[in-house]
Amino acid sequence: MTELFEGYAWEAAWDEMFGAPGKPRLPNRGLYATLRTLTPADLDERCAERDRSFRDRGITFSLSGEERPFPLDPIPRVLSAAEWSQIEDGVRQRVRALEALLADLYGAGQVLADGILPRQVVTSAEHFRRAAWGLEPPNGVRIHVAGIDLVRDRHGRFCVLEDNVRIPSGVSYVLENRRTITRIFPELLASHHIRPVSDYPAKLLAALRAARPLNAGSEPNVVVLTPGVHNSAYFEHSFLARQMGVELVEGRDLFCRNNQLFMRTTGGRERVDVVYRRVDDDFLDPVQFNSSSLLGCPGIVNAARSGNVTLANAIGNGVADDKLVYTYLPELIDYYLGERPVLPNVPTYRLEDREQLEAAMVRIDELVMKPVAGSGGTGLVIGPQASDDELATAERSVRDDPRGWIAQEMVTLSTAPTRVGGKLEARHIDLRPFAINDGRTIWVLPGGLTRVALRRGSLVVNSSQGGGSKDTWVLAADARRDAAGDKPPSGAGNGCDRSRLGAALRLAPVGGPEPGPHLDGQQQQQQQQQQQQAPC
Amino acid sequence: MSWRIATSHVSRYRYASPVVASYNEARMTPSPGPEQLVLDSELRVEPSAVLFRYVDYWGTLVHAFDVHEPHDELVVTGTSVVETTPTAPSLAGEPGAPADPAAKPGTGPVAGSDDPGSWQQLRSTALRDRFSELLAPTSYAPFDAELAGAAGDLAAGADPAEAAERVVAFVHDHLRYEAGTTGVSTSGLEAWRLGTGVCQDFAHLALSMLRQLGIPARYTSGYLHPSAEASIGDRVPGASHAWIEAWVGRFVALDPTIGSAAGVRHVTVARGRDYADVTPLRGVYHGGEHVQLTVEVQLTRLA
Known part of the structure; x- marks a missing residue:
């Protein structure tokens, strides 16, 4: 390997760039070929240019009261046309199902009458708004903008970690990241056929106009x-x-x-x-x-x-991205669309169910416990990383309020080369694709926001150390170099892996609220964990 | 035998200095249903405002309006003529039910229950889910171990319908009606500890106890004609009133304040989980401090 990749360490995760040491995956070959010609000093120079670019355009990120350049990792993430096609289908399917669900819940309630989704799950959801009942949007659209959070397991399968159909944020960074990467790596942009992201504002405006009264x-x-x-x-x-x-x-x-x-x-x-x-x-x-x-x-x-007047997104959408409602999405996709999920959920326990509660509590040290609502000062608990005391406390909290929690299998997030201390190291990432629904088509922005956990082995970005992001490339289908290999592994029906090696954690939001001052370690942890709920 | 009752409900808000923008929702006119026929109903606002009507999640008719003309007094008047019948109340107020019950799927008999109104049925998953909103505690009707114990003692040996009646009689016997001892934000539990309250407190206390027994129950607001022997044509002063409806295989309307079933003297305006869902007038405004609210209800038996 070249100097930049020296000591690039493997975790037992799917690495986005390499299929094996020194062997880049097909869509990454062009990127790798360029990177291996760069020295750490070259990369430092590009990063200085990146920082100038953000500063010139006034794009900063407020951290503990300090304005810093937006934390963009210089190494893009590359997705093949085939990989993207599956994500696009999956996100569209997800949005269609969520739209159907919202129309039903704020109207006839057929899914409740048919016993597919318990009424109690809906009426106890924090963001279920009775005031939205009977409110029909002009073109039927309630989810004008969606952000569907995906993680990739160690077999390379994408699965849905969370839906965001209230106020998903982060798309501005997708557009700014692309501008900046174009500026610092002009040769890469010239040698790749990358699908543009700059259409987003026009697509959003068209969808908003189509939703007019x-x-x-x-x-x-x-x-x-x-x-x-x-x-x-x-x-x-x-x-x-x-x-x-x-x-x-x-x-x-x-x-x-x-x-x-x-x-x-x-x-x-x-x-x-x-x-x-x-x-x-x-x-x-x-x-x-x-x-x-x-x-x-x-x-x-x-x-x-x-x-x-039309409100975009509609009020009450939060019932659809409730973490407990999430667990019903595979059934709801079947109920409303008669389809199988293109992108599976992360396996999740419903803790209100007595049997599932007991099954989860037996192996609480292997699971991730997530609060359903982002409120109340409680954060998620990562079983394998928690002390016995923390686990006991978590179990009590869960048993006191089973509706307030879900338990999820750990998923090993995929890794990608990320600049750390002048060299490239493997860091965990996720992906938030954005979709726009104009009532006729659901358009998925090719790429989305890739977020990076900058600390080694970490699955949570500590925002006080600066959360990272990556420019996310979707190669166009006509790029011949992409045609042969690297078909995305089939995800449908298989579920995500159950490895214990990592946690299915949301990376902290880019641009999320900053933690308050004077937090001790424990509180700070909770603060950050709450932030994980924040982008929506 | 049915009654025909004319209602008039005037709420008068006075402000210390002129109000310039006021946004409100009124729940002050009766809702149609099998238990009552609404022959005539009107809401008036002074200063005048354009009214927007809709039916809310609980099946209650809402008038929304905003007033921009500077005013130091806002008068909202709801009037109606209603024919009340002793029929059991409808499912129209069931969570999420539209005003027209025929349009609502899934409101028929609960599948698989051949013993409607039994404890067994009330404890079934399907029924507890269907009525989950009417079984959960609220801030006005919280759960409490002592109340649960009292309710449990009352229910011993009774079927749900009888248990509901006993709970309502118990509340009637154990709370003394006394205006001014509780406020609009007092919970049923607080009233229980005080031993006194008004109709709202009687209703909330009954809801707490019924729900802890597993009997779905909802808050009902409206008017009660004070006299069972009312003469035709006599206009009498009344007040906003509150009672409850318990589901025991069907909804039965019970009035803990008077300690008996609600009937032809009751005119139903709104339903919900508790008072917060049926507030007669709520809104926000810019301008002067609110100094005085007077409410006047008049009821006339027409037939």
Whole structure:
């Protein structure tokens, strides 16, 4: 191996670049060929250019009050056309099923009447909104934007770790990462046929326009609603508004009158037809939800109910990405679509079921215990890494509130070469593809956000050390070099592996809320673990 | 025998200084159902506002409106003429049921239960799931070991229908009706410890006990004509009232405040898990401090 890859250590994980030491997988050959010509000093130089690029464009990441360049690892992640095709099919299928589920739960409730999904699972979900019942979106779309979190097991199979259909974030980094990698590795971009990601804002705008109320004209007024500059994702809100060429507004810029929504402008009031809102349900409308919220707009839910404005994403979507509802997705895909899941779930125990609870508690030291809701100060517990005391505490918490927890098999996350201390080492990664539903087609952004755990062996990014991300390449199907090998392993029906070597953990969100000061080690751990719930 | 009752419910909000933007939802007009026929119903708002009507998750008719004209008084008036019958209440208020029960799938008899209303049926997984929202504790109707014990003693030897009646009679006997001792946010358990309360507290206490017995039960709000011997045409002062409906193979309406079944003197406005789901008027406004609320209910037996 070359200097950069010297001592590249294997874990018993699927490595994205290498099938065997020194043997890059087919889609990675071009990337590897270029990287092996680089010295660590060359790579340092490219990284300095990367940092300049982010600084020049004002893209920083706020960490403990300090603005730093956004943590982009310089080594891209490469997916073949065939691998991507499976992900794309799987994500589309997932979104179709989740849309059908939401339409049903906020309407006839057939899936409940048919006994496929217990009513109690739905009504006890933290984000089930009774105020959304009977509220029908104009073009039937509730999930305008989805982020489906995938991990790859040690056999190379992708599986779904979590659905995000409330306010999935991170797409702005996908676009900025590509710009930056293009700037620092022009030769790589020239030698690869990579599917572009720059269509995203246009696709999003088209989907928002397609969701306009029936009484809106053909030129609907679309706005992006942000909680404001103090929100950790504010950069993304302003980025998307700018890219789409629409207004970025806060709650105080909006008002409702007779169930119509208006925006205050210097030229007087202006009707608003579609709101791409990045404000959580709870804060969106003080008439319906948190009555002390100033971040939203009173009356906006009934404006949506009366068909005068479209909220994207719809309110109440969080019931569909509830961690317990997640466990029913394979059945729901069959129920609504009559299909088998393209992408399997990570095997998960439903702890309200007595038998499953006991089966999970017997091997709690092998499993990952995850709180269903991101609230309450409780974090996830990684069985093999927890002390006996921690396990005992976790078991008590679970037994006290079985609805509040799921138990998941450990999945060995795949690894990819990542720059650490000037050289490349294997680090664990995940993938969040983004999908946009315009009511006619579900478009999946080719690539998505790859997140990296920067510490060796770690499956959780410690955001105080800077969470990482990677530019994610999807090679075009016409790239001949991609045609022959590296077919994605079939994932359907097999489930993800049950290896004990790693944990099926969500990597910490890029741009997530920063931990507060003065946390001791234990609290800090919880803080970070809560952050894992944060991007949605 | 059915009654025909005219209702008038006026809520008057006064503010210390003018309010400029007020967004509200009113649940102040009766909902149609097999137990009552709504012949006429209207909601009026002063200053005037455009009303938007919808039926909520619990089957309650809601009027939403916003007022932008500066005002130091907001008057919301709900009026109706309702024909009440002694029929058992409908499933219309079942969670997620639309106003038209015929449009709701899955509301028929529970499959596999040949003994409707038995403890066995109430304990079945299917039924507990179907009514999970009406079996869970709420902040107004929390669970409590002492209450569970009292409810358990009452239920001994009784079938669910009889147990529900006993619970309601127990609440009637053990709470003294006394206005001003509890507030709008008092829980049924707090009222139990005080030993006094108003209809809302009686209802919440009964809900706590019924749900701990495994009997699905919901909060019902509306009006109660005070006199069983009412003369036709006499207009009498009334008040907002609350009672409960328990599911014992079917819903039965029971009024713990008067200690008996609800009947022709009861006009149903809203249903839910507890008071929070049926609040007559809720909303937000910008402007002056709220200084006074007066509520006036008048009931007239027409036939």
